[in-house]
Amino acid sequence: PPRRPPHPQVQLGKIGRRCRCSLRVLRVLGRGGACHMGMATVAAEDDSRVQEKAKQKLDYVQGFIRSLETALRHDTAEDRAWLQAVISPSDTCGVTLTKLAIESKYQSYVSLRCATMRAVQLLIRISTLFISRGATEDHNIGIAIFLQLVGRELADEAFTEVKALAKGAEPNLGCNAILFLVELGPDAFFLSDFPDVMVAYLDLFVALPNRADDLVEVALRVHAWSGERRAELLGAAVRHRGGQVLCEVLLQVINRGLDERPLRALKVLAGCLAIGGSESLLYTNDIRVLVEILLRELPVHAKNATAFACHADCYKALVRRCEAARTHRRDEIVQVLEDLRDYESCDPKVRQHCSEALAVLASLCR
Numbered sequence: 029p030p031r032r033p034p035h036p037q038v039q040l041g042k043i044g045r046r047c048r049c050s051l052r053v054l055r056v057l058g059r060g061g062a063c064h065m066g067m068a069t070v071a072a073e074d075d076s077r078v079q080e081k082a083k084q085k086l087d088y089v090q091g092f093i094r095s096l097e098t099a100l101r102h103d104t105a106e107d108r109a110w111l112q113a114v115i116s117p118s119d120t121c122g123v124t125l126t127k128l129a130i131e132s133k134y135q136s137y138v139s140l141r142c143a144t145m146r147a148v149q150l151l152i153r154i155s156t157l158f159i160s161r162g163a164t165e166d167h168n169i170g171i172a173i174f175l176q177l178v179g180r181e182l183a184d185e186a187f188t189e190v191k192a193l194a195k196g197a198e199p200n201l202g203c204n205a206i207l208f209l210v211e212l213g214p215d216a217f218f219l220s221d222f223p224d225v226m227v228a229y230l231d232l233f234v235a236l237p238n239r240a241d242d243l244v245e246v247a248l249r250v251h252a253w254s255g256e257r258r259a260e261l262l263g264a265a266v267r268h269r270g271g272q273v274l275c276e277v278l279l280q281v282i283n284r285g286l287d288e289r290p291l292r293a294l295k296v297l298a299g300c301l302a303i304g305g306s307e308s309l310l311y312t313n314d315i316r317v318l319v320e321i322l323l324r325e326l327p328v329h330a331k332n333a334t335a336f337a338c339h340a341d342c343y344k345a346l347v348r349r350c351e352a353a354r355t356h357r358r359d360e361i362v363q364v365l366e367d368l369r370d371y372e373s374c375d376p377k378v379r380q381h382c383s384e385a386l387a388v389l390a391s392l393c394r
Contacts, residue, residue, distance in 0.1 A: 082137040085128065089143040096150050115155045115177070122151050122177035130189040138200055145190070145204040149211045151177065167253055168213035191221070195228050199235040202228055203243065210246050214253045222260050230270030237273065244277045248292045251299065262299045266306045275300060275309050283321055294338050301345035315352045322346075323357055323364065330368055333377040340381035344388045354392055362386065 096114075099107035114121050128134065129144035155173040160166075175183050193205035206229055209216045217225060232243055250261045265271035281293040297318075300306055310318065322343045329335040343361070346353045368374055369382035 078133060079137075082134055082140050085134075086137070086140045086143055089125070089128075089140070089147055093143065093147050093150060096147070096154065100154065111154055112158060115151055115158065117176050122148060122174075123179070123182060125151070126178045126182055126186050130186055138198060141193075142200055142204040145208045148174075149204075149208045152211050166213075167249075168215045170212040171215055174212055187216070191217075195221075195224050199232055203232050203236055203239050206232070206246060207242060210249050214250075214255075214257055217257070219256055222257055223264070226260055226264040227268060230264055230268040230274065233270035233273035233277075240273065240277045244274065244281060244293070247274060247278070247296050248289065251296045252292065258299070262296075262303055265300050266303045266309060271300065271309060272311075276311075276314065279310075279314055279318060279321075283317070291335055291338055294342050298338065298342035298345050301342070301349050307349045310350065312352050315346065315350045316356045318342075318346060319353050319356045319361070323361055326364055327368065330371075330374055330378055333375045336375075336378045337381055340385050344385050347389055347392055354389065358389070358393070362389065 096111070099111050113119060125144050125147050129141055129148065134140055152170050152173050155177070156169055159173070160169065174186075178186070190205045190208055193201045194209060196202055196205075206225065209225075229243070229246060233240060236243070247261060247265075251258050265274055275297060278293040278297045282290045282297070284290065300309055322339055326336065326339050326343075329339060343353075365382040365386050369379050369386065371379075
C-alpha cells in the first residue's frame with residue numbers, strides 16, 4: 029500500500045503551535061497601542077495564516093481519508109494492523125480530528141469541517157467492522173464506539189455542534205453531519221428533532237444531487253431502525269419534493285443488484301408506496317422500469333420466501349397507487365405469478381403471495 033501520512037495529532041499539533049504563536053503576536057501588538065490600521069493589517073495577516081493552516085490541515089485530513097479507504101480496500105495483514113492501531117482508544121487520532129471538526133476558528137472552512145467529520149465517521153465504521161464483522165444487530169454500536177474513542181465530554185460537545193449543522197443552512201456541512209449522525213445510530217437523534225432532520229435530509233437531494241449515492245445510505249439505515257424513525261422517513265419522503273429524487277436513486281440501487289442493498293432499497297420504496305398520497309412519487313417511465321425489474325426478479329427469488337415477499341409487496345403497493353403499473357407487461361406478470369402459484373414445489377408462502385398479488389391486480393383491472 030502507499031505510504032500513509034503520520035497520525036493527525038503529530039502534524040496538526042505543529043500547525044496549531046504556529047497558529048498560537050501568531051495569536052500571541054497579535055495580543056502583544058494590541059497591548060502596545062498599535063493604531064487601528066496596524067491592527068487591521070495584523071488581523072488580515074493572521075486571517076491569512078489561519079487560512080493557510082486550514083488548507084494544510086485539509087490536505088492532511090484528505091490524505092488520511094484516502095489511506096483509510098485504501099487500507100479497507102486492500103485488506104492485507106499490514107493494512108489491518110495499521111487500522112487497528114488507528115482506531116485504538118489509546119490512539120488520540122479520533123480526539124484530534126473531532127476537536128478540529130468543532131473548533132470555532134475553523135467554522136467558516138466548510139471543506140475542512142466536512143473532511144474531518146468524514147474521517148471520524150470512517151474511524152467509527154472501521155471500528156464497527158472490527159468489533160462485529162458487520163453482523164451486529166445493535167444499531168447504536170456507533171455511539172458506544174465514539175464515546176470510547178473520544179470520551180464523554182468531547183462527544184457531548186460534538187453531538188451538540190453536529191446536530192446544529194445537520195439542520196443548518198449550509199448543505200455540504202448538513203450532508204456530512206447527517207451521515208456522521210446516522211453512523212452513530214438512532215439514539216444520536218431525539219425523536220422530537222427527527223422530523224426536522226428528515227426535512228433537511230430530503231432538501232439535500234435537491235441541493236446536492238451529486239451526493240445522492242451517499243445520501244441514499246441514510247434512508248437504508250433509518251428504515252432498518254424501524255419504529256417511529258422509519259415511519260417519519262417514509263412519511264417525509266411522500267410529502268417532500270426531495271422524496272421523488274430519493275425514489276429515483278432507490279430505483280437505481282434496486283436495478284444494480286449488488287450485495288443486500290437492492291433488497292433494502294426495495295423495502296424503502298415499497299414502504300413509501302404503501303402510504304396514501306404517493307401516487308405521484310414515481311415518474312411514469314420509472315414506474316415501468318420498476319415493473320420490468322419486478323418481472324425479472326420475482327422468479328429469481330422464488331426459492332427465498334423472505335426476498336420474494338419483499339418483491340411481491342412492492343408490486344402490490346405499486347399497482348394500487350399507479351395506473352401505469354397495472355397495464356405495463358400485465359400479461360407477463362400474470363403468467364409468472366400464476367406459474368409460481370400453481371407450482372407445488374414452491375414454498376407455500378411464495379404461492380400465497382402470488383395469489384394475493386393476482387387478486388389485487390384483478391380487483392383493479394375490472
